[in-house]
Amino acid sequence: MNKMSANPFLALTALEQELLCIFGTGDLGRSLGQRLLQTGYRVVYGSRRPHSCGLLPQGAQPASLVFICIHREHYDFLETLAPHFKGKVLVDVSNNLKKNLYPEANAEYLQRLIPGAHVVKGFNTLSAWALQNGPSDANRQVYLCGNSAEAKEAVAEVATKLGFTVLDKGSLSSARELEDFPLQLFPEWRLPLRLAFGLTVFFFFYLLIRTVVSAYVEQGKDISFRIMASLANKVFPIVSLIMLSLCYLPGVIAAFLQLYRGTKYKRFPDWLDRWMLCRKQLGLLALGFASLHVLYTLIIPIRYYVRYRLAAATISEIRLNHTIPFDTTMAWRTDSYYAMGILGFGLYLLLGITSLPSVSNALSWREFSFIQSKLGYLTLFICTFHTYLYGWDKFLWVSGYTWYTPPGYMLSLVLPSAVMLLKLLLVLPCVDRSLTRIRQGWERSDPEDDSKNSLLT
Amino acid sequence: MNKMSANPFLALTALEQELLCIFGTGDLGRSLGQRLLQTGYRVVYGSRRPHSCGLLPQGAQPASLVFICIHREHYDFLETLAPHFKGKVLVDVSNNLKKNLYPEANAEYLQRLIPGAHVVKGFNTLSAWALQNGPSDANRQVYLCGNSAEAKEAVAEVATKLGFTVLDKGSLSSARELEDFPLQLFPEWRLPLRLAFGLTVFFFFYLLIRTVVSAYVEQGKDISFRIMASLANKVFPIVSLIMLSLCYLPGVIAAFLQLYRGTKYKRFPDWLDRWMLCRKQLGLLALGFASLHVLYTLIIPIRYYVRYRLAAATISEIRLNHTIPFDTTMAWRTDSYYAMGILGFGLYLLLGITSLPSVSNALSWREFSFIQSKLGYLTLFICTFHTYLYGWDKFLWVSGYTWYTPPGYMLSLVLPSAVMLLKLLLVLPCVDRSLTRIRQGWERSDPEDDSKNSLLT
Amino acid sequence: MNKMSANPFLALTALEQELLCIFGTGDLGRSLGQRLLQTGYRVVYGSRRPHSCGLLPQGAQPASLVFICIHREHYDFLETLAPHFKGKVLVDVSNNLKKNLYPEANAEYLQRLIPGAHVVKGFNTLSAWALQNGPSDANRQVYLCGNSAEAKEAVAEVATKLGFTVLDKGSLSSARELEDFPLQLFPEWRLPLRLAFGLTVFFFFYLLIRTVVSAYVEQGKDISFRIMASLANKVFPIVSLIMLSLCYLPGVIAAFLQLYRGTKYKRFPDWLDRWMLCRKQLGLLALGFASLHVLYTLIIPIRYYVRYRLAAATISEIRLNHTIPFDTTMAWRTDSYYAMGILGFGLYLLLGITSLPSVSNALSWREFSFIQSKLGYLTLFICTFHTYLYGWDKFLWVSGYTWYTPPGYMLSLVLPSAVMLLKLLLVLPCVDRSLTRIRQGWERSDPEDDSKNSLLT
Incomplete structure (x- = not known):
């Protein structure tokens, strides 16, 4: 031996x-x-x-x-x-x-x-x-x-x-x-995993009630077979988008807290610290859910249900002998929707790859923060835009609000939209200038000890 | 310079x-x-x-x-x-x-x-x-x-x-x-690559004879065009599932050997040692074949042959003027089949990612074995279940046994089913307890030298 | 704290x-x-x-x-x-x-x-x-x-x-x-990124004029909706193939330069040095574009436009009451085309994975060069073949040359074909022998100082 x-x-x-x-x-x-x-x-x-x-x-x-x-x-x-x-x-x-x-x-x-x-x-x-x-x-x-x-x-x-x-x-x-x-067994993954599990369960039952249960109760139709693919493909993107925005929310909160306190030398509250420390895990889980969403979307055309419905539509078009005209707006909208989805997923993957230890190792500090911050917000923007394109004008349709509840994708848009609005406020020149000064060590109204802003690094 | x-x-x-x-x-x-x-x-x-x-x-x-x-x-x-x-x-x-x-x-x-x-x-x-x-x-x-x-x-x-x-x-x-x-040129990849090559060649010819040759001999039909996509998409998942189960088989054999011998301090036979050392490579090759299977499956709907067949089915349905009813069981079964495939592939990918050197580096020993063992068996289970769902009740159909040979997917189920059965035996409380004691250094019937079980680490 | x-x-x-x-x-x-x-x-x-x-x-x-x-x-x-x-x-x-x-x-x-x-x-x-x-x-x-x-x-x-x-x-x-x-902010990525951007913009406008503009000018048809998906899915593979061949071109040029000079001890011109140093980045960008191409191809069947066109074809086939026969050559050709694409992408991915720092770290020098050189050329060959299969005999069709311009995929074939021809020259036994001697330190016609070829390493 x-x-x-x-x-x-x-x-x-x-x-x-x-x-x-x-x-x-x-x-x-x-x-x-x-x-x-x-x-x-x-x-x-x-x-x-x-x-x-x-x-x-x-x-x-x-x-x-x-x-x-x-x-x-x-x-x-x-x-x-x-x-x-x-x-x-x-x-x-x-x-x-x-x-x-x-x-x-x-x-x-x-x-x-x-x-x-x-x-x-x-x-x-x-x-x-x-x-x-x-x-x-x-x-x-x-x-x-x-x-x-x-x-x-x-x-x-x-x-x-x-x-x-x-x-x-x-x-x-x-x-x-x-x-x-x-x-230790993934201590830093626990909070993100619990969150992902909670969100998945909540949206699963929310959508189950809105689609399968309501169809059964109101029309007596059994569409329970939709659980395995259609429902899953609604839950996964919703959870992914929410978790991606939860990645960027703590950074925004921390920035506002620093602006409010006028210093970076006060510790953040514990919950914010813990949240900031699991951003990478939140992002990787969001990427996992996004990948499931991509795979579930790509198998759509080989599903029996989809093939049946498409054939039925063609057959009924022929039997009724009427021709449906081509809708250019529809073509633009759906293609843009798919294109945004693909670009968003591509950027998502890029973020995931750069968070591999050996890749982030090879990056300088500035490069790492460029990717995780600038490209990260771009990803969030594109994915949110993708969801808005999916919704289009459906939020105006009363029929969408089954049992007075909004569709799932609408709920998923609340957080990312809020994060992007807050981020927009932070990059306003006047706000950005204050924040940069604070992050370089400047402290508001602390005249007796100004060594900190003169000997900063 | x-x-x-x-x-x-x-x-x-x-x-x-x-x-x-x-x-x-x-x-x-x-x-x-x-x-x-x-x-x-x-x-x-x-x-x-x-x-x-x-x-x-x-x-x-x-x-x-x-x-x-x-x-x-x-x-x-x-x-x-x-x-x-x-x-x-x-x-x-x-x-x-x-x-x-x-x-x-x-x-x-x-x-x-x-x-x-x-x-x-x-x-x-x-x-x-x-x-x-x-x-x-x-x-x-x-x-x-x-x-x-x-x-x-x-x-x-x-x-x-x-x-x-x-x-x-x-x-x-x-x-x-x-x-x-x-x-050196990939010494530890040689055995797994040879195995993968052998399995691929065997199943390729096995399925070639069962489908293309038998169709030509019995019905005079030339369906050789199916080689490039349909046949490949049968060979790849079969080889992938077999290689995945070959990843876990040596661990099970080693456990039974330790139980039989009543000690962990005897060396395993050489063939088992060599097999255990190339498990990672077996698993990565299995992941490669699974990825090919995924891509081949996703291009199904853009293949000329598939589009032609779907259009022909719709046309014949109209010409014969009969309506095929929607089959809810079929929808459940196929959607579950796809969902299992997606989840299995997702876990497969996770196993692959954690075997990247820089990722496994960041894991504690317990975390690494949790992923490679617990998640590994889950992956094997889901992928096997995916294959069973694919088969469904086809094993009862006599027409499937062309020239008295079973379909390829049935052959691929033998090994993973055996591995999971054996693993099930090992996690029975009484067996598990003995095995744990042996792995902690306990030795059966070796009373004159019991220092090993008292000063173990 | x-x-x-x-x-x-x-x-x-x-x-x-x-x-x-x-x-x-x-x-x-x-x-x-x-x-x-x-x-x-x-x-x-x-x-x-x-x-x-x-x-x-x-x-x-x-x-x-x-x-x-x-x-x-x-x-x-x-x-x-x-x-x-x-x-x-x-x-x-x-x-x-x-x-x-x-x-x-x-x-x-x-x-x-x-x-x-x-x-x-x-x-x-x-x-x-x-x-x-x-x-x-x-x-x-x-x-x-x-x-x-x-x-x-x-x-x-x-x-x-x-x-x-x-x-x-x-x-x-x-x-x-x-x-x-x-x-520093990705200094070694700048040249490849600029190149990728330039190629993308050029081919976007080239194809925009050939398809959307020409259709509008000549037939008055608005097919601008094709920009988001169809056009993108032409630009991305073209740029990917060109960038992949740009990865291997400098190595070929360097070999010819060494053959011409008869020594490896003279420095390459600066532009060649800089080009050689960004081959990895060129390859990774090419992989990125190839991945986008794969995703854009896989969403084809769920696009509204594609579904509409397929249904319209079926409907017209029924209304005109004629049956289109199955074309076995077409089935062979398209399936081979897809199979080559999948294999090429698989190898592409393998090249990408082995260029991760932690993976290349684990490889010996010989293994790394085997993958990046042998497998790299195989990838280039398969991807080029994939494009030739896509073209098939279309280059003979006069109708393809809208406004006397060749289709985009033809332009993309020029560089990879040239690289492979030059590489073929280099692996001819006589040329290969000279090159190997030069790379082992031998120098042509330098008789007064032959210590270099006797004490080489």
Whole structure:
């Protein structure tokens, strides 16, 4: 499996190398050990049962760096070894099965058990796979935290030799954050996903009642088959447009708040902060719904129902022997409607692609904000225009307001229209000038401390 | 071309800098030299013809680090310089034109020629472009191997100053691996590509015989034009579904193997290991075939043949003067079929996007496995359901079994149905519990060595 | 907001840490300070008004590293502090609002003001966000330049501790380049975008005159509604095909130039160099246009105009009571045409995906060139073939040449056909052999200096 560790050359060079100790022979301990051997370290395994695989007690010369790759439940036995660990660097690699299982982080608990050692939390965010095979694209970063700068430096050196890049997360109080990281499941996606789910359910039932239920109640017709395609293709674009506008609404609110407060140095309310932090996720979900809308639209002509209706229209035209004239306005309107949809979706996709980590990485700050802001508002505008073209003059038709409720697409237009109106106010030259000054650090009516607007960056 | 190397400031600071020597004035040698100069090193070029460009023989103070940027065929002349190279670090940057051209790696050959030097293999995986312009996204990593840890450290320092990240690959015996890397052409894609090709060819001829050949033989009708679109749109989804299920089959087999063996510490058979390692490629190819299926489906209504047939149906309906009633079951079934297809493809795309290196990089381990496992099985389920809806009750029709062969879609359902059945067995509470224990390190009936289940990670 | 800087443990360990000074309390200064504190440095803020927040003048022990986070306009006040800065490392973090605002780079100006200090330019390409929160995927690299190697080393150490990777860009004369970086807005996209815009406008008006204007002038018919969809769906594929061939033309020209010159060591003319450098962008724009073409093609059957025309054809077929026979050649031709389009688009997409930074990163040099060259030419061939199939025998029809102008698709075929013919010449065995020798470093008729072909890499 690992031909390198058996290499005679390696054994020779390893003799001159530093000795490391690993406690624990689980997956992580074994993988880490193999990798360390491969890089030229000498490795001994520690164990609570010296007779089984414990090289530590026999070894006269103990390692200064000890990796603790065992479960927290077995830490108590390490306490008995506390004298041996005095002044040593203990790297806590452990993870828990759930969040908040224990009152303190594993690494803090370990530090409390062995106060004489320098505990460093780290490597726990890597998979055993990455530890054994070296950093891949997905596992390049090692996070460290600990109270001793020297101890962290020593661990950082090992990590760097293994090919990882190291990021110091500060003191041991960050250990919980590091231990929670491998357990997290899309925390920043939760709010957007819930919102998308809520909107989808609401509009599904709203449209179900307006179309299927009302047709059944008023005309006794069963058009329930429309749920799978027609209804879905109404719900998805509506949710997509609303979520896209929810992407840009917090930015507009924040701008007005800054204008009102006259400074950018006051923190935004918590809800606004949280909202701003999930804009990317809101946008990507909106793109997902838009993609479903595109696919649902493109299968329209192969649907049985559509083919049946088209054939029926042709047949009735022939049987009644009257010729329907070509309506140029209709042709203009529907073609413009489709063209706007295609352009909007194209821009949507562009926004999605540039939010891929490796693409946004290659962009300068100015380029990124150009795409996400200028192109983003253009996308919102085109998609809203697409929906207005779909509606055309239908809002005047009384027959559209089944049971006194407006059609779904009208509801979906409220938010984007509002966002664009507010944005229009913000780009008025006088407003824009004030906002730019505030964002460059200027503060209104704060004369005794004007260092901020003179030494700004 | 390179204004920096002519910069007077640089020349001044370079005086205090380390001297490096480069042998070879090919692309790689020149690019490396430029880049080293730019970073502030002093560089001399060595040559076998001192009068042409050889600065080395005249220079009184030789460099301790020598980059060998010449072809292996010219190494013999370096042997004559062996006394000069004693104790020096030689960085072998060479590559070969083919794999297995020589019995030993270039770097090992060099080490044998000049035993007194410390040979380090490295930099050979970079393009001359990356060497000249510094690391870009595609060329950030430098791999090193060599028998002397000090020599590697010295080379690693230079690489780090040039802006690269260094990954130590162990002793010089890894040199062949490093020399083979730039020559590799999608090694991990070969098996999946061959499989995809084989399946495509098989199903193409299977369906060709069932449709085109049988129609010609039995009814004398030439429907060969269906090859380009109708037939392709049958082959692609079939291959896609089979390859998707082949993605998940090895995981299921591995789980049953672990259950049977009662441990996770025994290695899987080689064929299973190799299969598991190409799951990502299998899945991406399956996604490619699914995308072709989507495009082929969406062009259905603009095909001449389809338009002709639809018009002919309408015309015959009028001429025969009978009205075909609307079939609500048919509408439900076909719309559900399309909806499942769209959702399945959407999830498929999501799986593909998260397998992009930069996206999977941003995910925690738990998030990645959630998407690739939970969402993966959901995708498989929806796509299989989509195919069942397509089939509906056709398997009961005798007329479908042309020449006693089942339709292609039925064959494609065998594997995914089996995979899902087996997976269903695995998630039964009692089986799941055993499997989880095994995967946490527990081993069945191994009482004399129970350290593994107590000190697991 | 930042709980770590208030942590008692941190404060204790920070005491043993290096002291750094930051001038400027703008966004960048504050963010940098927070991050440095978090990593364990001691930080003091300098100010030109000692009474406001200036810790520097009171502090007896000055920092050896000073970050200058103020605007260039306020640099003159730093001159007064020149004696204090003697021998210190000044890190110039500043950016300008526009390019070429000043005759010299900010960092060079600072060095001129304070000749006794060692000025290092750096950190300016990061956003305040990245400085505060540590490196993310999009902000991992710190660029440094400066005249003193020791000063750069000291700054590089701080950057590494903050978790960034450092890239040395040479002497202080590179400062302007670094200061221009955050201001750039897609410089490498400009030429391709202008080209795409020019081609789009030209073909739009060309086709507008040929179809809409000519129909109005000659038959008095208003078919202007065709602008939104039919016309767009002619312009987009034409521009896409031309831009794809423009991707491959410079490579072919370069090869012929190398053959003609008999060496690869002469620089290409500037226009060719610039053209070669924007091939990726040309290709991605071509892919964008191709995607629009695909979407416009797929909405054909749901367009009002198309439905109307199809129904009218059916109705007229019935009213005239004649049956149009099925045309097998037509079925073959159109299906092949669609199949080629789908395959070509699939390959197009594959090229696009592999040009994503994180994907091309994972490829070896040979794999990348296989995809971009071999698969690229295959894509060009299939897309050209797709267009030829679209044309079929129409070029023989006199009626197609409205107002003596050829149809747009014919114009679009000129360039790709030429590129493929030239490429065909280049892969002839005799030509290919010469070219390969030249690319391996061989030079024609240069006998007095043949070291290049013997020591090539």
